[in-house]
Structure formats: C-alpha cells, structure tokens
Amino acid sequence: MRELTYYIASSLDGFIGDPHTGDGAFFEQLASGEYHRFMFDEFSDTLPTFAREHLGLEGKPLTRFDTVIQGRRSNQVAYDQGVTSPYAHLRQYVASRTLTEYPDPAVELIRDDLVGKVRELKAEEGGLGIYLCGGGDIAGQLIDEIDELIIKTYPFLVGSGIPMASAGFALRQYELSDCRTFDNGAIVATYRKIR
Template structure:
C-alpha cells in the first residue's frame, strides 16, 4: 500500500503561511546545504518551472509520483499562467469551485477526496503520494496521512494558516528522523502510529 506524506514548510509556531496563505518569506532559506538536501532527497517537490535552475531537470522522481493540493495552493501557479506546476507528477487538485481542469495533467476532485486518496493509496507502485497543502485539505485528509515531513523555518508568524484546518482530535506520530541545517531549518520526519 502506498503512503500519503504531508511534506510541508512551516514557521516555528506551526503556520504554513500568513493569514492569506502566503509563505514567500520562507523562500529565503532555500539555499546552500538545505537546497542540496531538497534536490537529493525530494527532487520531485521542486516545481517544473524551477527544475532546470535547481539542476534536477530529468532527475527521476525519488519518493512521489502524485501530488495533491487544494485550490489555494494551485492558484499560486494559475495566477502566473502555469496550469501544471508539477508536470512531472500526476496532479490532483481538490476544489469545488473549478469545474473544468485547465490542464490535461490536472485532475480535479470536487467530491469525496478521502475516497480518492484511498484509491490512490491502494494502487500498485513503489512511489507515494505527496500532500502539498493547504490547511483545509490537510484537515480533510488528517486520518489518511501516513507520514509527516515538516520543514520548520526559523521564523515566527504569530498567526496565519495552520498546518491543519480541522477540529480538535489527537493523532499520534513517531519521530523517525531529524535533520538540521546551518541556515536554521530543521526537517523532522514522523510516521503515523496506528
């Protein structure tokens, strides 16, 4: 069975973006040793338009073959004219407001997102599914998440978009790995305790 991984960047106080979801203040930390880590360990999470600049154009996907995101995350690309931000992956966008996909590589899911994720997890294949964001989608899929990879950036937001937009419920995870970088970024990997 394939696993669903919430691979997400957040502030020290657990926000994945400002109140409108903008996380551009975190981009300054993608440099040097940390950028090398991203390129070697998670090359498929680099958007298609940046893959050549990062030196990963043509690099095979290492961990994921599918990405799931909400319309808020997807709209960041759409607003710049990019209809398939992760063209090297199968792209799924959870939305009830877009009724027609702007790109043949992008599947829209308006209804049962949990059911669609369970179908994806049941597929054969060595690679997993990347939950890109945002908070609402992570909240809907909280019980389906098998792994968390939290990239904590050395910033405090005070308020903003939380990692999970859901009601209170305790879900236990086990710490598997911690990587620290000279720029202050900490990447923690957790697996779901079931």
C-alpha cells in the first residue's frame, strides 16, 4: 500500500504561507549550504520540473514519490507564471471545487471525493509514495489520510497566515521518526502516523 506524505515548509508558529497571497516561497531564502545539499539529495522528487532541469537533476531517478496532489491555490503559483504542468516528472493531480477543467492533459483534476481518490491512489500496488504539496485546506480535508509528515521548520515567527492544516479540532497522534538540524536554523522533522 502506498502512503500519503505531507511535505511542507512551516514557520515556528505553524504557518505555511502568506495570509493574502498564500505563497510560502519566502521560507526558501534560508535554503543554502548543508541544508540545500540535503534537500536536493533527499527530496529532489519534490522540486518542480523546471527547477530539476535548471539544477541538472532531470535525469535523477525518483526515489520517494511518483505522484503529487496539489490544492488549486498551490498550483496557482506556477499557473500564474504560465506553467500548467509544474511536476511533469510525477503523475499530477490538482484538487479544486471551483475549476471545471484543467488546460493541461498531463494534470488530472479532482473535483469531488478527494478522500476517495486518495484512498484509490494509496491502494495501488507498487510505485513510490504520494506527495501532498499543500496547502492547508487540502491538508485539512486529507488529515486522516496522511501517513507521514515531513515538516521543514524555519526559524521565523510570522504571526498569521495559512495554517499547516485547516481541520476541525481533534488529536491525531504521530511519532517522531527522524529529525535533522542545520546550521541555518532549519529543522527537518519526520513524523509517522500512529495507527
């Protein structure tokens, strides 16, 4: 059975994006040195295709993920720059209640029953994992389907913004399975769902 991994950048106070634009790219200003090398070595599957090409990683085999699910607002960042297939090296899905069609045949639109579609993908035999690429609303909808959290915590307090997961209050327990600290102050922690 395949697993759904929510791989996300967060502030110390649990926010993943600007409250007005939804963009979380400001976190990446700390992506340098040892941290940068670790991210490219361990998580190159999660880089958009244009970044993989720019960094000479386009031929690197996939190691963690072969499928990506994005919310419409997360996808909109690339779409606004004219990129309709941001993760062409992966099987791509965009979840949206408002879009009626998607302009690129390489991307499948999920309009309803997001949880059912994720369960279908998780039940597939073989393959690598499923990368949940934000944002907080889609993570909230899929909170009970998330098997693993990989949280890149950056040493910033931002005060407000898009929360990591917009879900109703309930305790959902995870156990820490890995934690790395870096000289830029970032922490990458991996948590596994306790069944």
